[in-house]
Structures are given as structure tokens and as C-alpha cells.
Amino acid sequence: MSKLLPIAILLAVIALVIYRLPKIDLGHSDAFRRRRVFNWLPLGLTYAFLYMGRYNVKVSQHVFEEMPDAAGDSIMGSAGFATIFGIGTAVYGFSFLINGPLTDRYGGKKAMLVGAGGAALANLLMGLATWTLTSGHELAPFVTQHFLVIFSVLYGTNMYFQSFGAVAIVKVNAPWFHVRERGVFGAIFGILISLGIYFAFDIGYLIIGHYQVEWVFLVPAILLAIFWIIDLFIVKISPSLAGFDDFDTADASSGDDGPQLGAVEVFKRMLTNPVIMTIAGVEFCSGFLRQAIMQWYRTFAKHTDGLLGLKDSFVFENWGLLLCCAGILGGTLAGVISDRVFQSRRGPVAGILYGAMLVSAVVLVFTYGTPVVGWLVIFMSMAVIGVHGMLSGTASMDFGGRKNVGVAVGIIDGFVYMGTAVMALTYGIILPDEELNAAGEIVGASTDPANWLLWPVAMVPFALVGLILALRVWNAKPKAAKPAGG
Numbered sequence: 218m219s220k221l222l223p224i225a226i227l228l229a230v231i232a233l234v235i236y237r238l239p240k241i242d243l244g245h246s247d248a249f250r251r252r253r254v255f256n257w258l259p260l261g262l263t264y265a266f267l268y269m270g271r272y273n274v275k276v277s278q279h280v281f282e283e284m285p286d287a288a289g290d291s292i293m294g295s296a297g298f299a300t301i302f303g304i305g306t307a308v309y310g311f312s313f314l315i316n317g318p319l320t321d322r323y324g325g326k327k328a329m330l331v332g333a334g335g336a337a338l339a340n341l342l343m344g345l346a347t348w349t350l351t352s353g354h355e356l357a358p359f360v361t362q363h364f365l366v367i368f369s370v371l372y373g374t375n376m377y378f379q380s381f382g383a384v385a386i387v388k389v390n391a392p393w394f395h396v397r398e399r400g401v402f403g404a405i406f407g408i409l410i411s412l413g414i415y416f417a418f419d420i421g422y423l424i425i426g427h428y429q430v431e432w433v434f435l436v437p438a439i440l441l442a443i444f445w446i447i448d449l450f451i452v453k454i455s456p457s458l459a460g461f462d463d464f465d466t467a468d469a470s471s472g473d474d475g476p477q478l479g480a481v482e483v484f485k486r487m488l489t490n491p492v493i494m495t496i497a498g499v500e501f502c503s504g505f506l507r508q509a510i511m512q513w514y515r516t517f518a519k520h521t522d523g524l525l526g527l528k529d530s531f532v533f534e535n536w537g538l539l540l541c542c543a544g545i546l547g548g549t550l551a552g553v554i555s556d557r558v559f560q561s562r563r564g565p566v567a568g569i570l571y572g573a574m575l576v577s578a579v580v581l582v583f584t585y586g587t588p589v590v591g592w593l594v595i596f597m598s599m600a601v602i603g604v605h606g607m608l609s610g611t612a613s614m615d616f617g618g619r620k621n622v623g624v625a626v627g628i629i630d631g632f633v634y635m636g637t638a639v640m641a642l643t644y645g646i647i648l649p650d651e652e653l654n655a656a657g658e659i660v661g662a663s664t665d666p667a668n669w670l671l672w673p674v675a676m677v678p679f680a681l682v683g684l685i686l687a688l689r690v691w692n693a694k695p696k697a698a699k700p701a702g703g
Contacts, residue, residue: 243395249461253393256459259451260386261409263333263444267382268413269420270340270437274301274372275512276421277347279519280430281364282651282659284350291651292364295516295663299645302512303638304369305376306504310634312380317627318484320381324454325388328623330445332381337441339375344434346371351429380634384626387613391622392455396467399611400556400563407548407606411541414511419537487624492616492693495686496608497632499567502683503608504636506574507601509676510594511540513644517672518591520651520663525586532591539595547603555607563612564690570600571684578680581673586666604687609633616693636679647671 245253281293293301320328346367349356360367386406394401416437424433453459487493515536518527527533551566559565577597584590613626649668652661662668 243398244464246461249456252456252459252461255451256393256453257386257390257405259444259447260329260389261405262412263329263441263448264382264386265409265413265416266437266440266444267333267336267379268410269416270336270375270434270441271379272414272417272511273340273421273433273437274298274305274343274368276418276425276433277430278516279422280425284361286361286364287358292361293368294651295648296645296650297365298512299641300365301368301372303641303645305372306508306634306638306641308373309376309380310631310638312377313384313627313631314484316380317384317624317631320384320388320623320627321621322623325385325390325623326448326452326454328381328388329385329448329452332378332385333441333445333448335378335381336375337438337445339371339378340434340438340441343368343371343375344431344438347431347434348429351431380630383609383630384623387609387626388623389452389454392463392466394466395464396615397556397561399615400552400554400561400607404549404552404606406609406611407551407602408545410602410606411544411548414544415537415541417537418540419535422537484624484628487621487628490616492690493625493628495690496563496612496616497629499571499683499686499690500605500608500629501632501636501639502571502679502686503601503605504633505640505679506578506636506676506683507598507605507633508637508640509644509672510598510601512641513648513672514591514594517585517669520649520659521586521666521669523664524666525588527588527591530588530591532595540598543595543599544602544606547599547601548606551603551607552611555611560694561615562692562694563607563615564687564693566607567604567687568684568691570604571680571687573597573600574604575677575680575684578673578676582670582677585669585673604683605633643675644672647675 275298278293278298282291282295282298284292286292291297316328316332346360348354349360386409420436421433424436455463457463515533518525518530518533522528532539547570551570555561555563555566574597577593577600581590581593581597584593609626609630613622613629616625648671649661649663649665651659651663
């Protein structure tokens, strides 16, 4: 509870600031605004718990890497984690080719129910596989021998269903938010991502600190099952289904009252839209950078603790809390500034934040072996989560339009996770793997900070490319669509 208090205070302050800002008058009644909150909040918490069931594999690594296989090696060291995570993120990225059109056709609510249900089942199976190891079950030798294969398959399955989450939440909310107020939704999206990161890391580490490691998979499975039921009865995919009038959201679907286009035609339109593809390129870089920080800082700190002593730092001990606060601040600042300063343009905010990312990445190259590293990567996380919430959560609605936002989010978020897959495979090759001594302690090359130089160096070119691409969409705003038959 003591760790939740700073987050609660931060959210309360942000809510007060947003409430006190001059309202953008779009004719919404107070009843509409209340029902809109009641609509996105359970859906958003489901999305946050999807994050908890996504990054728990990283949390579990800190237990699995100290479990030896028959040869005495770790059953999931850095290379093994990179393989599992890389396969999962590649599946996630390619799944959008299927799940984006499915979401546009069948609606965001059904997509979220399928995604949350499938992810809950996959996490349950990962928990049961882990239970065989901790309980000494007769299947334990088989699971140990084939650990990487089993977890790659289960995590890949999990990530297929996880890929419905972002598409679903943006699809449901597109009809509820006008372009001029979507910066606020971008802030909400960033907050939800940040809460999910907190649930995944700090709550995940709390779980493995007090219970067997299988519960880091079983808890999100239970929570997703609970929110599956809540979403079924509460969420509505449009204002009219909740008893309010639908309205023109002024996005790329504005003026298009024709039938839904086929998936091939929509993909063709999105893939030939220079703004969509430029945003996708920016988000490819975001995927690499975000996960380069989130997935590797604590591993770096743990392995080099003998020389750097970072495991006793405030950042290491409160990693999930600080990532959550950084993400909330980044998402909120990006959203408010986009709507209030840049007339609902998303490019300027992305460009400014990427400039901060580039400078920080260069500084990190020279300071990663000093105590400043923890706070520097937290600042970088604030910037990159701000970009991600603004582009994947908001620009996708603007330029995809409410009718085709599923495919737009699919392409953009697909690029995010292709960037993540490249990150995982890259770092799996260039970073030192751990060695275990007879006592199960980490020894060898990975304990020397000098062998981790390529961790920050690899971030620099992606930050540079992301900045260049973000500047290309500085002035981009959505244009009303031509009728589907026109």
C-alpha cells in the first residue's frame, strides 16, 4: 500500500489539473462524460492487466535464471529470455495483420473479450508449467529439458491474444472522443500503460518475493478472467448503444457513411498513407527503445552489482513504481500539450520527446556505469511512453479514422513490436550471457560493466532515426474522408 500511495497522489494531482483546465466545448453533457469514463475505465484496467500478463515473463527470469538444467546451465538466462521474448513480440507484431481487420469488422468489445480470455488461458498454462518445476511434479524433468520450447510456444500464444488489446481499446474509444479531445485520451492511454507496467514489475516482484513463481502467471490470469466478465456487461462500443447520440469525431472517417471496406482495400489505403507509415516508423524505434530500457536495466544492475552496487539503489528497488510515475507524467504532458499548445497535432510532441531521447541516449553511453544510470533511464522512459501513448493511442485514431482504426492501430502497434523483436534478438546476440557457479551465483563476463557498453550504444541510432521521422509529421492533421463510394 505504501508504494501505491505515490501513484494515487500523482493521479489525483493530474486529475485535478486536467479538471481545472478550460474545457473544450464540444457539446458533451455531464451525463455523457460520466458514462464515457464508466466505459473506458474497466476496458482500460483490462488493458493494464494484459500488460501484467505480458511482462511477467521478464519478472520470472530472475527466478528461472537461477534454476539449473541437467547440464548445470540456467534454464532461462539472458539469451533464453531474449529468444522467448523475441518470438513472442514477433508473433504480436504479425498478429495485427489478422486482428486489426477482425477488430474493425466485429468491434472492439468482442476483440477485447477474445484477447483477454485467450491471454488469461495462456497465462494459466504458463503458471501450470512453472508449477511442475516448483512442486517437483513428475513432469518437471520434461519441462526442464524442453523449457525454452514450451515457454516460447505458450508465450507466443499469449502474445497473439495480447495483440487484440491495443486495437480493441482504441477501436472502442474512437467514437467516444473528438479529435480535439483525443490528446486527453492519449494521456489516459499512457496512464493505463504505466499502471500495467507497475502491476507487471513491482507487483510481480512482490509476488515472487512472497509466493512461488507460478503465481506471477496465475494472478494476471485470475484478474483478466474477472475483468472479462465486467467488460461483457459494462462496455459499449458507441455512445448510441449507451443511450446517447453519436457525433462526428472529425477524424479521417469523417464524411464516410458508406459500407465498411474490405481488409485488403483498407490495408492498401493505410500502407500508402505517408503519415501512417511515418508514424509506424517512429513507433518501430519506440518499440526498440522502450523495451531496451524496461527489459534490460534491472538485468544489467543485477549482473554488475558486485562492481556498481546498483541493486541497493532507489531506482532498482522501486523500478515498477518509477516507470509507472514516469509514464503517467509523460503521457499526460504529451496529451495536454498536443491539444492545448499544438492544436491537436501529434507530431510536435513526438519530435520534442524524441529530441530528449536522443540526447539522453548519447549521455547514457558515457554514464551507464555510474549511479546516474537509473534516473536517466527513468527519464527516457517518460519520453518514450509519452510518444507511444500519443502515436499508437491517439494518432492512430486521427489518421485511421473510427471506421478503419483497427487496421491503423494494427500497423502502428505492429511496428512497435517488430522494433521490440529486433531489440530482443539484437541484445540476445550482443550482450553477455550469465554463467552460474556451483552455488548458483552469477559469474563471468556479464558481471563486468565494460561488457555492457553495447546496451546504450545500440539505442543511439534508433533515437536519431525516430527524431528524424517525427519531424516529418510535425504539421500533419487528419483530413475528412471521401465517401466510400466516391
